[in-house]
Amino acid sequence: MHSEQPLLAVSQLTHLYAPGKGFEAVSFDLYPGEVLGIVGESGSGKTTLLRSLSARLAPQQGQICYRGQDLYQLSESARRRLLRTEWGVVHQHPLEGLRPQVTAGGNIGERLMAVGQRHYGDIRQQAMRWLQDVEIPASRIDDLPTTFSGGMQQRLQIARNLVTQPTLVFMDEPTGGLDVSVQARLLDLLRTLVRELNLAVVIVTHDLGVARLLAHRLLVMKEGRVVESGLTDRVLDDPHHPYTQLLVSSVLS
């Protein structure tokens, strides 16, 4: 099936705050350009797992290899560099992923500087192009993100993360907290960007509609364990595990 090496190889990953709280024995491979959705009810451990996968919470057991290298054997500064360059993290609350005291252009430009760009004119031009790509008027480049609507802030956070052309992006409920029409446009935008940039994505969502639209494969979590995994259409149209059946039928009813 895949001749190439996985971007992420996760095996037997565990971090439990208490029995059933956190995640336990999670294993999967993620390949370039693949979108993996993590679904499950509130408290099932999705966010904790995402933090561990994205180098922000050391697991108690198990291993994550990124391009064949053990993530938690890297130095702290190497992991931080990854997060500023080849990786991106899109938080549910955009201001957690933005610098509120820095202009929209500065928020995007900062990531370019982290990958070594120094030419002010080039950086500003790329920031302007990215603002337009995420449907923010370029005339807002010198405004602070706190003056933006929630939907605009989320699009700015996405631009900030994608400007460095990352290979892997982690998203935690990126459309949560937005109203339905704003959500639909944002999903459309994400789908286009993921395809155009051939991004690998791990996306946490409790919304099966979002999972259906974006994810190629799903992990279904319950009480910290993966109870079912597979291609998105298979999992949602022909769920095998009773918990997945319940999850799917609760959306349909």
Ligand SMILES: Nc1ncnc2c1ncn2[C@@H]1O[C@H](COP(=O)(O)OP(=O)(O)OP(=O)(O)O)[C@@H](O)[C@H]1O
């Ligand atoms: N720092 C922490 N210390 C102790 N327990 C925690 C901590 N963080 C999370 N938990 C617990 O671990 C469990 C999993 O939480 P987590 O946020 O990963 O779930 P989730 O599936 O992302 O939920 P939601 O969809 O509501 O965000 C919960 O019971 C939560 O209370």
